[in-house]
Amino acid sequence: MFVKRRGLLKAAGALGALLAAGLLRPIAALAATWNKEAFAAKSAADALKSLGAAGAEASGAIAIEAPQIAENGAVVPIEILSNIPGTTSIAVLIEKNPFPLAGRFDFMEGALAFVKLNVKMGETSDVRAVATAGGKSYTATKEIKVTIGGCGG
Amino acid sequence: MAAGPMRMRATLGAGYTDVRVLMSHPMETGQRKGSDGKLIPLHFIQNVTVKVNGKTVVEGQISQAISRNPVFSFRIKGGAKGDKIEVSWLDNQGETNSTETAVA
Amino acid sequence: MSRALKVASAFGLLAACATAPTPLTEQPKATPRDLEEVTATLKRDFHARGQATMSRVELDNVQRICNLHADNPPREVAQPLEEAQLKAIPFPSGSLMGDWKRGERIAQSGRGSMWSDKPGVQEGGSCYNCHQISPKVAAFGTIGPSLAGFGKLRGSSPEMQRYAYGRIYNSKAYNLCSQMPRLGHAGTLNEQQIKDLVALLLDPASPVNQ
Amino acid sequence: MRAVTCGVMLALAPSPALAQQSPYAEYQRMTAENAPTELFELEGEEIWKKRQGPKNVSLERCDLGEGPGVLKGAYAHLPRYFADADRVMDLEARLLHCMMSLQGRSREEATKRVFGNADRGSEMEVLSAYVARHSNGMPLRPGIRHPKERASYELGQKIFFHRAGPWDFSCASCHGEEGKRIRMSELPVLYKPEFARPLMATWPAYRVSSSKIVTLQWRMNDCYRQMRMPEPDFGSETTVALIHFMTVTARGESYRGPAIKR
DSSP states (O other): OOOOOOSBGGGSHHHHHHHHTTSSOOHHHHOOOOOHHHHHOSSHHHHHHHTTOTTOEEOTTEEEEOOSEESOTTOEEEEEEEOSTTEEEEEEEETTSSSOEEEEEEEOTTBOSEEEEEEOOSSSEEEEEEEEETTEEEEEEEEEEEOOOSSOO | OOOOOEEEEEEEOSSEEEEEEEEOOOOBOSOOBOTTSSBOOOBOEEEEEEEETTEEEEEEEEOTTBOSSOEEEEEEESOOTTOEEEEEEEETTSBEEEEEEEOO | OOHHHHHHHHTTOOTTOTTSOOOOSSOOOOOHHHHHHHHHHHHHHEEOBTTBOGGGGSOOHHHHHHHHTTTOOOHHHHHHHHHHHHHTOOOOSSOOOOOHHHHHHHHHOOOSSSTTSOSSOOSOOOHHHHOOOSTTOOOOOOSSOOOTTHHHHHOOOHHHHHHHHHHHHOGGGTSTTOSSOOTTTTTSSOHHHHHHHHHHHHOTTSGGGO | OHHHHHHHHHHHSOOOOHHHHSTTHHHHHHHHHTOTHHHHHHHHHHHHHSOBTTTTBOSTTOBOSSSBTOOTTTGGGOSEEETTTTEEEOHHHHHHHHHHHTTOOOHHHHTTTOSOOSSSOOHHHHHHHHHHHTTTTSBOOOOOSSHHHHHHHHHHHHHHTOOBTTTTBOHHHHHSSTTOEETTEEOOOTTSHHHHHHHHTTOSEEETTTTEEEOHHHHHHHHHHHTTOOEEOTTOHHHHHHHHHHHHHTTTOBOOOSEEEO
16 A cells, blocks of 8 residues: 555566566666575575575685574674775675575675675574675674564564 | 655765665565465566766666565765765566665 | 661662552462453554464463453362363274374474474474483473373273373363363364374383383 | 643652563564654655545644644643543544544445555555654653543443453453463463553554554454454444553653554
């Protein structure tokens, strides 16, 4: 009723039809790229390979702030900060999710290597953060336990 | 649910500007059934872009594993009152939205 | 501000709030007038929806007595009522052990008897909402006692089967103001479903007794 | 003066750190910081200002108890007695009253869809979030001085403990004993201040499991559904009395919503 459809690209007639059919990517609109292969990977290792971050080195300079126990896997808040100088990207992977890669953020001049987001988790899992700096990859993990609750209502 | 409004706040912190952005989006995984018993098609934001005074500073690629009605925080180095922050998103069905605010 | 008030606030006392009611520390007893007032209010403020008809607002004698005594009626009041409840349980003849696997499904499900449910008996006992049952299931409630190892401790004699059946059919026959619903008496579960739950508790092969 | 003193003193009363004892405290804190509640508040603001109904007016002149259109502190002082309706109202009953009296809408139309879903919230839900936000940080001080407020509190207390229905449940069946759970959900003992305070201070809320704003009228409705009772009328004296009883029990607690719930 009061949900608005703003800036719907689909409404743009023939171009919209092509976009909806997936025949054309709206690159012009946002200059967006999306690493299909990495997001389709079914293991964290494969996803990292697709991101060019295989063999990332463990690092204590990546801080993951997340609850130890999540009451509901539908919303699990995670905050990641890379203290590695020159960090240009952070990837977030939920190891036990069917498609582990949840997001990858590229930071340009002017942004800190920091992101806070809410993810869905199907079950208790390690959350892995992978930072790239100076062409090298670094990683840290944190386990988050997921419980379910409620009486079916 | 169609994609709806966005909301953003940009506040000066200690040496950085905190940008908190909320997006109204179903982030459907393609695994969920609707009230008619049919699977709801995959529908999720794929790209999130943050610009400061017209210059891109963060480019995010995300999956359907981001929670419904996504909320993100980013940090911009320094920043001054009045700096223009713009955040936009694009989803897998070609819908897009953007919002902008001035640093407070 | 008066001196008395200053003293009161210094000590964080609530003396100035003479109009604020004192919070309860325990469940109060209702009076017969309270029950009349509340029932009349519910009759006015509720409406039937689906299978949840307005007759559900009316109190039976068990509910009445438990409300009047804050769930703790004197023995001489409770006993005759418990006996009457027990007498009204239609115990089936023969073995009361059904299929523990079906029982586990019934124990897991929270459906049945709600306005949002299909009318008729559903496969739902809501048992895990309040009890630990199979030790394998981590998400269990604690309003009722743990039932893990129930049959292992008690065996599965005909008497034990009868006790388990009766307790599920009508818990109030054993403890008048028990918080457990009278699942058979209320029409939430049928004879076969209660037998399946009895098996879940007593069958040596059930995960409850592993 | 007296009322003010009262509120201040109550605010000073210690609030037990119950939330800290929960294994989910960290989760609850982090989700609260990162909740999408503001999106719904924004929708609520649009509805508040939208001209609607036969009279084609907005709710901006709605008197929630602090004067026409005053939002600040309104939620923290509800439920309370309203002379124009000669009854105690909670936020939702009052919003409904304004929809009917100001906008000229019928009860039937205005209550057709009071509880929304994840795909589409309800007016009542987003309005509740919007109005409640304006009481953030203020102590809960529901009305308790007027005789009808007193009567409503007492009725709420009686209903809270009243066992009825096919499953013989009262509110206290689940919320009457300390340290109990339904499945993994911890059950607050809602007639005791130490439990009522942190709970009542956080409604309405964004409910993670349903991806929408949930309100206290919804909570009463859905508890009665699970108690296997018939359905309470929206904004009825029964539901308002229960909400009133629990809010008075929680009085003095600083409001910190709309929050987030499992």
